[in-house]
Amino acid sequence: MGLSDRALVAWRALLEVHQRLTADMDATLRAEHALPLAWYDVLVRLTDAARPLRMHELADRTLFSRTECTRIVARMEAAGLVVKEKDPEDGRGVYAAITDEGRTVLRTAARTHLADIERSFAAHLNDEETTTIAAALARVAAAAH
Amino acid sequence: MGLSDRALVAWRALLEVHQRLTADMDATLRAEHALPLAWYDVLVRLTDAARPLRMHELADRTLFSRTECTRIVARMEAAGLVVKEKDPEDGRGVYAAITDEGRTVLRTAARTHLADIERSFAAHLNDEETTTIAAALARVAAAAH
């Protein structure tokens, strides 16, 4: 059961796509909204959750470690996009909550970023390819836990 | 011409697959061969080229900047995996050449790494999915230049 050449091509293409597109998207978000892609992701997760999230929940839902979450949230708080709140029921716990400004920034930045994803990624795929990639990569990701 | 939900799912799955798999593969190569994934990639490119490569060629063929190539090659030279050679025809130019030890390390590490790609990635895809992903992502990557 060796690794096929085609599978290796697929893997290398994935690496290249990731590298180039995330670099471009991060640069665009920073240039147009002073918003690193990592911050955008945090805002999306907090909005999706529709409630403040504990730091470890945020770490689980993003691709960041707890240490990274501590640092990202600290900087985002300094920028006014989120606030930290102590959990009244667990003295160790800290919540990160999106602010009104965070919501405003996300709403604006999302237009840019979703357009980026469309232009750089989705526009080059037909419906069948999109469906296949979504299903197949979700399976790979699920197996990686 | 909005971004479809499925395309967004595909993009997020790609991000997650990349993050989890590269982290795992890098850890495995370091643990078993004391070889960072970045070094592995350099060795592969030099072997594929079948000749020494100028630093800027190496940067073009990998996903690293010139500055990163300078640093990676310096460390790999200290580890004995490559050597740097001045270009006799261009006083500015420097070649990176793989050493015998580099070839030996690559041959050994490749077994580990290709098995990793098979187990973590390829094993979860059928032939049709693999073909689709390879073709589609290659197209996306090509458009990103």
Next chain:
DNA sequence: CGCGTATTGTTACAATTGTAACTATCATGA
């Protein structure tokens, strides 16, 4: 030729990151 410009690769410095400790709090069970 000779001057200005472009390219190559490196490096200084600041900023960022990873790793491993560390503090504080909670949960469990004798």
Next chain:
DNA sequence: TCATGATAGTTACAATTGTAACAATACGCG
């Protein structure tokens, strides 16, 4: 209750990285 261990989040320190400037060489046009 109180010892023991687990969990949450943070932080110190070292290592890594990005950015912009740098030296050296090549190129191109008058």
